[in-house]
Amino acid sequence: MxxxxxxxxxxxxxxxxxxxxxxxxxxxxxxxxxxxxxxxxxxxxAAAFRDAMTRALSDGQQAQSLQYSTSEGYPPLRRWIADHMRGLGIDCDEDNIQITSGSQQALDYLGKLFLSPCDTALVGWPTYLGALGAFNAYEPEFDRLDPNGNRSANDFRAQAEAKGGRVKFAYLSPDFANPTGVTLTRTERENILQLAEDLDCAVIEDAAYQSLRYEGEPVPPILALEYARKGDIEACRTIYCGSFSKTLSPGLRVGWVCAARSVIDRLVLLKQAGDLHTPTLNQVAIAEVAANGFDxxxxxxxxxxxxxxxxxxxxxxxxxxxxxxxxxxxxxxxxxxxxxxxxxxxxxxxxxxxxxxxxxxxxxxxxxxxxxxxxxxxxxxxxxxxxxxxxxxxxxxxxxxxxxxxxxx
The missing domain is CATH 3.90.1150.10 (Aspartate Aminotransferase, domain 1)
Incomplete structure (x- = not known):
């Protein structure tokens, strides 16, 4: 059998x-x-993590570090991330932050949240292989995202409808993208935002590499550009996916989503149904190491x-x-x-x-x-x-x- x-x-x-x-x-x-x-x-x-883990497991701390935690994530870590996001030009608080088991889990949850069979996801050509794998499980169609604005919203819409669904989001990694290493200009980011407005769809901004700039002037995140337009994260359609994997440790599997509370509230439900929460000890250690020397x-x-x-x-x-x-x-x-x-x-x-x-x-x-x-x-x-x-x-x-x-x- x-x-x-x-x-x-x-x-x-x-x-x-x-x-x-x-x-x-x-x-x-x-x-x-x-x-x-x-x-x-x-x-x-490693030394900083060793010290952080030792303190997290010391008398008086182990009960918190080894216990179940909230699905939203460890509050001090969420507060640190919110402050980090404000430094990028995105005014938010910890209620706009969901901790995930790496940004890969965030992509899986967002695919589950947005995609019904035959819906369309706009992606780069090429794009991150892990995103294609995460989204594929929810049986979408894919169409080629054009940051230069050469295709109209009506064209994207018609193609999606012909495939039996609608465009649900544009996914991209605007800084030093995996796999190409290419960074989108401010104009290209604005084009993506305008396309999403015209299509009335979400934007998933994969910012896994954003901190790793070696030359040139930083370009604001797409979420920061949208926040500057609208003045309120609750009015923003961009969903920012961050990660500590490329900066502090990939093995601890700690990432985050920053978005409007309406999105975070639903991600919390998916987290509860998935793995309850990201390991508490890992979050405690990341929070301390980040707070004491991230920059x-x-x-x-x-x-x-x-x-x-x-x-x-x-x-x-x-x-x-x-x-x-x-x-x-x-x-x-x-x-x-x-x-x-x-x-x-x-x-x-x-x-x-x-x-x-x-x-x-x-x-x-x-x-x-x-x-x-x-x-x-x-x-x-x-x-x-x-x-x-x-x-x-x-x-x-x-x-x-x-x-x-x-x-x-």
Whole structure:
């Protein structure tokens, strides 16, 4: 007997993450991996977390730290986040904050909250693979989000209606996006806001990398731009998803949503039905570490990662063959390569692993329609500078070999 026949229809749309599978390669010491969006563990504030955990488990504190907590999240952490959001130009209080088990859980909950089968989600082309996976479970259609304003709201609306639903939200990561590293201009962010107003849909702003800026002038978050227009977060349609995974610790799984209370109230219900609350001890530790040195830690991270980004960009200039182009991110963790037409990133990966022991993520995984096969994502935050130089040298050899017929595309 097999239970497969009883699975819900949505299961057919859920596939294994290529990135999670590639992360298994990190255990192979001879592979240089540019695959995962992995922070450098040397930069984790381990001593600060050790001290925070010790205090959280001390006499008088352990009852709170090891006990059930509110579904909304640990109040001191929510207050710290609200203050952080005010520093970004978004006047809110702790009632506008929902703590989640990483921003990935936030994306899953928002997909569940907004999407009915056949509704449309507007996403980048390419976009974050984890968002596609989270939304896919709720059986939506996807359409290509255009930050340049070249498509009208009526066009998006008509396409959505033809597919049997309506546009529910636009999802994007406006700062140093995963996978491209591209940052949207203020004008492009305003275009997205105007499109959402015209469509009367939500905007989901994935801000996982926003703190990791290495050069250039910061651009206000989309939620801040909307708040400046409307003067009240309760009137805003933008939902901001933040995370401590790329700044303090991915393993503690603490993220947040900042939004109007009408959204937060419903996310609380989803949280209660899902996992009751994010682990209290983790929230207590994050709250203390953030309160006692977040800005200084971010400054150190930016110095550390900017050096690795510069090493990767310089290595690409030296070792990439003609016909390959790449983004030059102002922050974040990723560089996006576009290959000559006819090359296939998935085929290249197999060849690269076999001949040069170097890994990356093929680009098609980041496209809702599976296109973009002649592209790849490279991570520069995890490998050290020597690995970056050697790995890009190896990758250059792979691309030259393939471009001269060493591997069919």
């Amino acid at each position: 097999s239970l497969d026949q009883f699975f819900a229809t949505r299961i057919s749309r859920m596939i294994a993450s290529e990135i999670r599978e590639l992360l298994k390669l990190l255990d192979q010491p001879d592979v240089i991996s540019f695959a995962g969006g992995i922070p450098d563990p040397a930069m984790f504030p 200084d830690h971010i400054a150190a991270l930016c110095r550390h990662y900017s050096h690795r980004r510069d090493r990767m960009l310089a290595a690409l200039e030296r070792h990439m063959p003609p016909g390959v182009s790449w983004t030059r991110p102002e922050g974040g963790m990723f560089v996006w390569l576009t290959l000559p037409k006819g090359m296939d990133g998935a085929d290249l990966l197999q060849h690269a692993l076999k001949t040069e022991r170097v890994a990356f993520v093929p680009g098609a995984a980041f496209y809702a329609d599976g296109s973009g096969r002649n592209s790849m994502r490279l991570n520069f935050s995890s490998p050290d500078p020597m690995q970056i130089e050697e790995g890009i040298t190896r990758l250059g050899r792979v691309l030259r070999d393939c471009s001269t017929g060493g591997q069919s595309s």
